[in-house]
Amino acid sequence: MRQTLLREAPVKARPSAPLNALRTFEAAARHLSFNAAASELFVTPAAVSHQVKHLEAYLGVSLFQRNHRSVALTPEGAALATSVGELLGQLDRALDRARTRAPTELRVTTMESFAAKWLVPRLHRFHQAFPDVRVRIDTSDERADFHRDGFDVGIRYGPGNYVGVCAEVLMQAPVFPVCSPTLVSDSQHRLQHPDDLRHYTLLHDEGASGRAGVPAWSDWLAAAGARKVNAASGPVFASIYLAQEAAASGHGVALGLAPLVEEDLRQGRLVRPLDQELRNAYAFWLIQRETAQPRADIEAFCQWLRDEQCRPLVAIQ
Template sequence: MDLCCRNTREVKRRHAAPLNALRTFEAAARHLSFSTAAQELFVTPAAVSHQIKHLEAYLGTSLFQRSHRSIVLTPEGQALAHTVGDVLRQLDTALDRTMSSPSCELRVTTMESLAAKWLAPRLHRFHRARPDIRVRISTSDAHLDFVREGLDVGIRYGPGGYAGVRYEPLMDASAFPVCAPSLMAESPYPLAHPEDLRHHTLLHDESASGRPGVPSWSDWLEAAGANCVDAHRGPVFASIYLAQEAAIAGHGVAMGIAPLVEEDLRQGRLVRPFGTVSENAYRFWMIRQAGQRAGAAEDAFCAWLSEEAADTLPR
């Protein structure tokens, strides 16, 4: 009798897991809202509630504590949410890879300035070497969920220490002033010495604001011994890219980040009026999914990125 009961329980445990209910639970646990989960899944809140009750009955335990206005996860719900979220993301990734075309596609995310100023001018070399790999680039400064967003490789500018991903240093990001060539000989105030900056507009970007170790105009002017220059005057731009474009247009002098100004220096759109360089606590990092075995295409692209980074102008 005991053996029969035990075998019956084992048979019950072998019943197929309710995948639809698990997906519904994952969305509800992530949002802590049946209504928001319903919007994401394109179903009604009643349907979400029904699926959660079905899963709770299947498991024989409560997953949420419900009140009139809110829901919270029970300890059992918290444990399941963590596991189910990882499993479903891995499943989505596997399905995406299975459905992909024979011509492999890599999804790459990076900041707008690096995409425009460093990656785009080089990408033709990778396409020439690997025409079988299609690279799709999106731009963002945020630290994204690589699995949920369907991303393969990322490049970020920051201090490192990113959670939930593999990351490795790609390039240093030393800083120095850059300007249009015309400002070097502009009369009556040519840029011959750092002190001459007091006669020119300083262009700022928000990336250096309130971030310890990220060079600002104040840091560079102090290192150059040009304390007579007001480090705080001049417009502030939302991105390094915009400040650099303003410098190219001849509207002032920007604090350039080495990899982001390399191509403009090569093409003569920008020049370095002074030799003083400020080191940067931030750098560029190459980021990949954690816990996933990388494919050959991803490995090839990351190896190419490293080669191109090593070939970047001395910083």
């Protein structure tokens, strides 16, 4: 009996993913601008448009809604942008690790004030304990994209409710008045009662305005029972860091955040002329990427941060 041999038809290979088009799309999606993406990638806007059309043809979907002078992501484009941003971030980090045999680099994003006043004075102790881990600190107040920007650990001052990451309270941030010791010693007016502040310049942080639960001078004066002080008087600074530095320079009295003034209080650059302190709805948060495979160096650094916030200041050399 004759048997017919049936052969399976060869499976047609799927064209490889257009990686250059994906990188171009990610930049255009992040900026929502072909011109800005072109500047970042050092190509022309026409080249960006060509790569995006190439990717759309490959996928068979529209990724952008093209308007007269702007572009917007379609739902399909928005979903792809999130995934591509994460994957390209992972790819970049893998290439960095393969490119060099340098010690492990751990990227930390935090505010300049926290880095200067709390983290940097303590960082030598982490290096002593983990000499093979190179810590790179990036300072910014902007919300960080851990996947796109490649950060491993974040420290932020805020109310919490951070989405898509693992977050825990690192330190509370009570508020109290601080000033230079020379300010009170050289003044004709003693500073022993909250109402005595009427003889001094109040230094304000504009970041406290409009943030529910973040104490401003009006809150502190009311809680302290001061009735003779104009809470609105005095200069306004763009950050608490600048206000505290102005206080250390003798320009007035600022409301200090406990973690950011600890070292200056220890060194005598600042003093607490009045004891009253207020609770703060904002705190310093420790943030990590959500991952199924935690890295040993990240876990070590996070545990070191937890331990450091409990260590006495006299241990800092």
